[in-house]
Amino acid sequence: MKRMVKISRDKGFTLIELLVALLITGILLATISSVFLMSQKTYVHSEAISNKEGSITNVETNLQKVLAVATGVAISSTPQTALKESYSIGFKADGTCEEVIMTLIVDSAGNPVLDASGGKQYSRIDHAIPQISNITVQVTGSNEAVTLNYGLIPIDATMTTLSGGVVMNNIRQSNNNFPAFIQGALNGPVKQYLVLTLVDME
Structure with a gap:
């Protein structure tokens, strides 16, 4: 038991x-x-944050590529929309940042596509960039070696400002295309655009 x-x-x-x-x-x-x-x-x-940084980094890449080959540079109250190749970045009246890209339309052989009157055709791309709160620009260097320094300031305070400078190879006093500005902030009381014009392909 x-x-x-x-x-x-x-x-x-x-x-x-x-x-x-x-x-x-x-x-x-x-x-x-x-x-x-x-x-x-x-x-x-x-x-x-990575997506925002990626978007701003893409803008910086576009800006750097165009600055190196631009034949004209100005600050304007409107983007360039005339029939010529150009890259504009700045702020609309409501404070929204945007890129406006005018590109020449070419056929498969690389020749410009002409309209009925024989004029070249262009495409316009508007791209909103809500991650940027301001853009600063400053021209430095001599009359024959001009550098445009920029700062892309993000809205998100946890992100860092992307800044740099690019030598503008085609901008010089002897070409009569020296910038009329020394520095500026594009999203101030007056909304402005940095307008870069390019040489059209013949």
Whole structure:
């Protein structure tokens, strides 16, 4: 009889042991889920910043490419929309930043497409850039070696300002296309555009 009682006591867990095990499991699951949720929030926030930085970096790349080959540079209250190749970046009246790109349309052989009157045809691309709050520009250098320094200031204060300078190879006093401005901020009381014109392909 003693032996049977001993065997029945060795089977299973006590209620207290079961409750302690459930409590420990619950604490571990809560910790793991909070760490998971925290990492998800960090990932989503990092992805959003990365997308914004990517957009501003693309704008900087466009600006650098055009500055190196521009044949004209000016600050204007409107983007360039005349029938010529150009790149304009600046701010609309409501303070929204935008790029306006005018490009020559060419056929498969690389020749300009002409309209009915024999004039060249252009395409216009308007691209809103809501991540930029302001753009600063400053002309430095001599009359024959001009550098345009820029700053692309993001709206998100956690991001850094992208800034740099590009030598404008075709802008010089001897070409009579030296900029009429020294420096400026495009999103001030007056909304302005940096307008860069290019030489059309013949």
